[in-house]
Every structure is written in C-alpha cells, then in structure tokens.
Amino acid sequence: MGPISTQAIYILWIREIKRTWRAKSRVVGTIIMPLFFLVFLGSGFRRASLPGMPKGIDYITFLIPGITGMSLLFRSMFGGLQVLWDKQFGFLKEIMVTPVSRLSIVLGRIAGSSTIALIQSFMILFLSTLLGFRFASVMGLFVATAFMILIATTFIGFGLSFASKMKDAHGFQLIMNFVVFPIFFLSGALYPVEGLPRFLKPFVYINPLTYGIDGLRKGLVAASTFPLWLDFAVLSFFCITIVTIGSLLFETSDVGQ
Amino acid sequence: MDVIQVKNLVKKFKNFAAVDNISFNVEEGELFGLLGPNGAGKTTTIKMLTTLLPITSGYASVAGFEVSKHRNDVRQNIGMVFQEPALDKQLTGKENLDFHARMYGLKKEVRRKRLTEVLNLVELTDKQNELVETYSGGMQRRLEIARGLMHSPTVLFLDEPTLGLDAQTRRRIWEYIQQLNETQKTTVLLTTHYMEEADYLCHRVGIMDKGKIVAIDTPRNLKNTIGADVVTLELEHKDGNAFRKLPFVKELVEHGASISVSLNNGEHQIPPLMEFAQSRGIKVKSVELHKPSLEDVFLRYTGTTIRERDNAE
Numbered sequence: 001m002g003p004i005s006t007q008a009i010y011i012l013w014i015r016e017i018k019r020t021w022r023a024k025s026r027v028v029g030t031i032i033m034p035l036f037f038l039v040f041l042g043s044g045f046r047r048a049s050l051p052g053m054p055k056g057i058d059y060i061t062f063l064i065p066g067i068t069g070m071s072l073l074f075r076s077m078f079g080g081l082q083v084l085w086d087k088q089f090g091f092l093k094e095i096m097v098t099p100v101s102r103l104s105i106v107l108g109r110i111a112g113s114s115t116i117a118l119i120q121s122f123m124i125l126f127l128s129t130l131l132g133f134r135f136a137s138v139m140g141l142f143v144a145t146a147f148m149i150l151i152a153t154t155f156i157g158f159g160l161s162f163a164s165k166m167k168d169a170h171g172f173q174l175i176m177n178f179v180v181f182p183i184f185f186l187s188g189a190l191y192p193v194e195g196l197p198r199f200l201k202p203f204v205y206i207n208p209l210t211y212g213i214d215g216l217r218k219g220l221v222a223a224s225t226f227p228l229w230l231d232f233a234v235l236s237f238f239c240i241t242i243v244t245i246g247s248l249l250f251e252t253s254d255v256g257q
Numbered sequence: 258m259d260v261i262q263v264k265n266l267v268k269k270f271k272n273f274a275a276v277d278n279i280s281f282n283v284e285e286g287e288l289f290g291l292l293g294p295n296g297a298g299k300t301t302t303i304k305m306l307t308t309l310l311p312i313t314s315g316y317a318s319v320a321g322f323e324v325s326k327h328r329n330d331v332r333q334n335i336g337m338v339f340q341e342p343a344l345d346k347q348l349t350g351k352e353n354l355d356f357h358a359r360m361y362g363l364k365k366e367v368r369r370k371r372l373t374e375v376l377n378l379v380e381l382t383d384k385q386n387e388l389v390e391t392y393s394g395g396m397q398r399r400l401e402i403a404r405g406l407m408h409s410p411t412v413l414f415l416d417e418p419t420l421g422l423d424a425q426t427r428r429r430i431w432e433y434i435q436q437l438n439e440t441q442k443t444t445v446l447l448t449t450h451y452m453e454e455a456d457y458l459c460h461r462v463g464i465m466d467k468g469k470i471v472a473i474d475t476p477r478n479l480k481n482t483i484g485a486d487v488v489t490l491e492l493e494h495k496d497g498n499a500f501r502k503l504p505f506v507k508e509l510v511e512h513g514a515s516i517s518v519s520l521n522n523g524e525h526q527i528p529p530l531m532e533f534a535q536s537r538g539i540k541v542k543s544v545e546l547h548k549p550s551l552e553d554v555f556l557r558y559t560g561t562t563i564r565e566r567d568n569a570e
Contacts, residue, residue: 011359019347022388090343094404097307098360099332 004107008100012108013115016079020116030078031120034071038063038128041190052192054223062223064128065144065216066189068121072151073187073209075120077180079113079152080159080246083253084169092253102251106160110243114152121148125220136222143228144219147235151212154239160246164253188225189213208238260285260412260444261306266315268301275301277468278315283412283446283461288438291448292455292551293465294566299448300340302465303416306446307337320411333361336405336443340416342397346390350381350400353389354407361408375403379433395426402433406441413437415447419454431458450563452551464555466566471558476551483549483557486523488530491515493540503533512561517553 020027042060053062086092095105125133135141162175186193186200187209196204204210215231218224224231261283268276276298283289291299304310306319308328317324320334344353354375358368376382379399389397398418405413418434419427435458437443449455455462456476463473472479485507490497497516501509505526508519520526523546534541547553556562 005360005362007359007362011356015345015348015352015356018352019345022347089346090339090341091345093309093337093339094343094357095360097309097332097335097337098357099329099362100360101329 003101003104005100005104008098008104009108009111012095012105013111016109016112017115027116027120030075031071031123033074034067034124035127037070037190038067038124038131042131050192050195052194052225054217054225057221057223060131061133061221062192062217063190064125064133065220066187066213067128068124068144068148068220069151069187069189069209069213069216070184071121071124072117072148072212073155073184074180075117076113076152076155077159077175079109079117080156080161081163081172081175082113083109083160083163083250084166084172087163087167088169103247106243106247106250109160110153110156113156114149117152117156118145118148136220140219140222142219144216147212147215147219147231150232150235150239151209151216154208154212154235154242157239157243157246161242161249164246164249183207183209186210187213192225208235208242211235211238258285259283260287260320261289261446262316262318263302263306264316266302266305266317267313268298268305268310269313274468276305279465279468279470281463281470281473283444285444286438286442288434288445288458288460289447290455290459290462291446291465291470292450292452292462292555292563293448294450294563297450297465297566298468299465300416303337303414303446303448307335307414308332333408334411336408336410336413338398338401338405338413338415338418340420340448342401344389344397344401344404347388349386349388350376350392351385353400354385354404357404357407363408371407371409375406378406378437379403395422395429398422398426398430399433402430402437406437406443409441410443412444412446415445417448417450419449419451427454434458450567452555452563456551462551464551464558466555466559472554479551479554480549483519483553485519485521486546486548487517487519487553488523488527489515489517489545489547490530490534491542491544493542496539499537499539500530500533503530505529508557510556510560512556512565517556523548 042063045059048059083092186203186207193204211231211234214224214226215228215235218228259282264280266276266279267274291302293299301310305312306317306324308324308331312325319331322330324331354372355368358371376385379402381396381399381403384396392400419430422430434445438445459476461473461475462479463470492514497509497511500506500516500518505520506518510517527544527546531541552562
C-alpha cells in the first residue's frame with residue numbers, strides 16, 4: 001500500500017476539522033439527537049430497573065455510556081461514508097491522482113473523522129454532567145477514551161468499506177436504516193441484551209459495538225457485563241479487520257465521474 | 258525526448274472498446290491536443306495516462322515511467338485538471354492549493370513560493386481567502402489550473418479545460434495555458450471538442466473518433482490535407498452526388514441532408530454551383546463557404562461533423 005505520508009494525513013485531518021467547523025449548525029444537529037435520547041429516555045425510564053442491568057446503577061447512568069456509543073457510531077459511519085460526497089463533488093479524483101499512498105488517505109480520513117466523533121462524545125458527556133452524571137474515576141476516563149477511539153475507528157472503517165463499493169450518495173439513507181440502526185439496537189446501548197429473544201443473541205455477540213459500549217460502561221460508570229480485557233480484545237480485533245478491509249476496498253474504489 | 262509515449266493502448270469496458278488501439282507520442286514542451294466528439298475516448302485515454310483507470314492492454318509511459326507499473330512516479334510528475342470540477346468548495350482557494358501542495362509533499366518555502374506564482378498566473382491573488390463556493394465557473398477553472406501547476410509537474414493534463422465557459426473566459430483560459438506552456442516549460446496534453454481551441458492552442462492535434470485516432474499532425478498540416486475551400490450546401494433532397502460531375506469539384510462528402518464540396522477559389526465557384534443545381538432541379542436551402550478548418554478535417558476522416566456526432570450521443 002506504499003509508505004505513510006504524515007503531511008498528507010495532517011492535511012486530510014485539517015480539512016475535515018475545517019469543513020466541520022464551517023458547518024457548525026449541522027454539527028449541532030447531530031448532537032441534538034443523542035441528547036434527546038438521553039434526556040427523554042433517561043427521565044422517562046428513570047425508575048426502571050431492567051433484568052441484566054448491573055447492580056446499584058439507575059437507568060440514566062446505564063444509558064449515558066450507551067448514548068455516547070450511539071453518537072460515536074453515527075458520526076463515525078457518517079465520517080466513513082463522507083467519501084461518497086467527495087465522489088459526488090469530484091474531490092475524490094483530486095485526492096486519488098496525488099502520489100500519496102492509499103493507506104495514508106485512509107489514515108487521514110480516520111484521524112479527521114475520529115477527532116470530530118470524540119469531540120462530539122465529550123460534549124455529550126459534559127452535558128450529561130448537568131443531568132447529574134459523575135465520572136467513576138480518572139483512570140476510568142482514560143479507559144473510556146481508548147474505547148471511544150476504537151469504536152470511532154471501527155465504524156469509520158465500516159463506512160469507508162460501504163462507500164468504496166457505492167457509486168454515489170443515493171445509498172446513504174439505506175445504510176443508515178438497514179445497517180446503522182440494527183447495530184445500535186443490538187448493542188446493549190439502550191437496554192441490557194439479556195432481555196432480547198434467543199434468536200437475536202448471536203447478532204448481539206458479533207456486533208462490535210456491543211463490546212465497545214460494554215467497555216465504555218466499565219470506564220465511565222464502573223459496571224460491565226464482560227471482563228474489560230475481553231471487550232478490548234474483541235473490539236481491537238474487529239477494528240483492525242474492518243479498517244484493513246476498508247483500506248483494501250478503498251484502494252480499488254471507483255473515483256466517480 | 259518524448260514525455261508521453263502511447264503504443265497500441267486499449268481500454269475495454271466489458272466488450273466495448275472505449276479506446277481502441279491508439280498510438281501517439283508527445284514531445285517535451287509540446288502543447289498537444291486530442292480533438293473529438295463526446296464519447297470518442299479522450300477522457301478515458303487521459304484517465305489511463307493519469308493512473309485513474311487500469312489499462313486493458315498496450316503500453317503507455319509518462320515522464321519516463323511506465324503507467325501501469327510505476328503509478329506513484331507518474332502521479333508525482335503530472336498535474337491534472339478534470340472535466341468536472343474537483344474542488345473542495347467549503348475551503349478557500351488558498352486552502353485548496355495548500356491541500357494539494359501538502360499531498361505532493363512540498364516543503365514550506367516551496368509551497369509559499371509556488372502559491373504566489375500560480376495565483377499570480379491565474380490572477381486570483383485577491384480572491385485567495387474566499388470560499389470556493391463564492392467563485393464563478395471561470396474562476397474555479399482558473400483555480401484548478403493553478404492547482405494543477407502547484408507541484409511544477411512535467412506534464413499537465415487538461416480534460417476539456419473550457420467546457421461550459423463563455424467566450425471571453427475561454428480566451429483568458431487559453432492565454433493562461435499558452436503562458437504556462439511557454440514560461441513554465443510545462444508539456445500540456447489537453448482534450449477538447451472545440452475546433453477553434455485545438456486550432457488556436459495546440460502545436461499538434463490528434464483527431465479521435467470512436468476510440469481511434471484517425472489523424473495526427475499540426476493544425477496547419479491537417480488543414481492542408483483538405484487543400485482547398487469547402488462549400489457546404491444544404492439540400493432539400495439527398496441527391497448531392499450529381500455535383501461530382503462538375504470538373505472543379507475535387508471531393509464531395511455527404512452528411513445528413515447536406516453535402517460538402519472541396520474546391521479552389523470557393524467564392525468564384527458558388528455561382529456555377531448554383532447554376533448547376535438549378536439546371537438539375539436540385540433545391541438548395543442554404544450555402545456556406547469556408548476556408549478549411551479542423552472541422553473539415555474531422556469530416557473528411559470520419560464522414561460526419563463533430564456536432565452531428567455529439568447530437569447523436
């Protein structure tokens with residue numbers, strides 16, 4: 001795949017930051033939805049206790065890591081799929097005709113989109129302290145940050161894989177509805193997966209986000225279903241695999257008209 | 258030295274040959290044009306030479322590197338201006354240029370120097386800090402040309418550089434292209450379906466039709482192959498063949514309901530042509546005389562005009 005160019009990664013990263021900053025209103029739009037989930041679900045189910053919820057934790061505390069994971073999932077998929085817009089507006093050709101290795105281009109995209117996704121998630125976490133949320137520990141915050149990076153990278157890779165195989169932005173909504181929402185609902189973000197019917201369980205266990213959210217929960221509120229090392233190992237495995245697939249597909253991607 | 262060498266180049270999409278066994282060379286410092294209607298295979302050729310499309314068969318080298326084997330070396334040595342705009346409109350002009358320069362790994366001092374130079378060349382210095390979405394079509398094109406030159410490429414590829422621009426802007430773009438070819442010593446390969454553009458700008462022109470290069474030479478030599486003036490008669494019925502009997506008619510090509518007749522001293526031969534038509538009862542709807550242009554060359558080699566081919570698309 002060729003050598004890595006730090007300058008190229010840097011400029012791709014800066015580009016994404018600048019573009020996002022210049023579309024601030026759209027960014028506000030994308031954190032409003034997770035916040036609504038948090039506020040309405042959190043207060044509506046305030047007294048709910050669902051089977052499978054870790055002991056000594058109320059629903060909103062359970063929900064906050066889940067919503068953080070949700071915002072990472074949506075923003076990262078969107079970041080990976082952004083290649084589609086570059087395709088549509090012709091800018092992908094400009095990127096592809098340069099002598100930069102395709103791997104550097106993928107890394108630059110991951111750097112840019114994961115930065116944005118992380119900033120958004122921290123904004124949500126910060127706002128949730130207004131709802132009474134308290135971080136479990138400083139160490140836990142570092143653990144949570146590591147999981148955030150892994151979740152972001154995994155789903156940017158996911159988005160990139162889809163975007164490389166698609167001709168234009170028409171399939172975007174389809175992917176959001178038929179890929180992103182099932183991943184979200186089958187991840188334990190909103191409710192413990194114990195309550196789901198047996199036939200859905202395998203989907204939960206092959207879903208990378210399940211492990212991401214479990215790890216986040218461990219870091220943020222010191223409660224989890226799986227051991228932390230397992231979450232970390234499984235998510236890292238998914239992350240590396242998906243990013244590799246995404247890079248390979250991107251390499252042979254059609255650059256559009 | 259030949260900066261571009263193309264030999265028996267073929268590009269097939271399924272069973273359709275978009276580029277069908279073409280060969281040509283472009284010398285260092287040359288301004289070379291591929292002229293032809295839409296769908297002739299010009300863009301496909303450029304996409305292969307710039308590594309954006311894999312080659313089906315044949316050989317192509319750019320700046321001394323074989324295209325299918327040394328993609329990154331080729332990429333490092335070429336600039337490309339695409340037919341469709343390829344700018345990030347949410348960035349300013351300067352940011353677009355800076356993005357490009359960093360992708361090519363230019364050092365800071367070089368970046369600054371080139372930025373000033375190319376902005377001057379296309380006269381966008383005072384617009385550099387504005388978002389590209391506020392630029393007019395002509396300004397965007399100029400910015401793209403400037404961007405293509407940022408990394409001082411050996412060869413600049415221009416795919417339909419003036420498509421969709423008004424006459425005045427087109428003239429200015431031509432001037433920039435000539436200037437960069439002369440002052441920066443950049444070899445240029447452009448595609449166009451405008452005769453005037455190929456005629457005015459290019460040192461040599463390859464005429465393309467249906468994936469093949471049908472003629473290749475300087476515009477002057479190409480026009481000389483016609484060798485004479487051309488009178489085009491639009492007829493009511495398709496019975497133009499009768500005109501072949503006239504002694505001063507050198508050549509006759511039928512296209513649609515019209516015929517084009519090659520002859521010397523066109524202005525003096527129109528009256529006898531009209532008299533002949535009247536004597537045969539052939540109704541002539543319109544008459545047009547023109548001195549040879551590349552359009553006639555195209556017509557001669559392909560039996561149709563570029564416009565007719567474009568409309569048939």
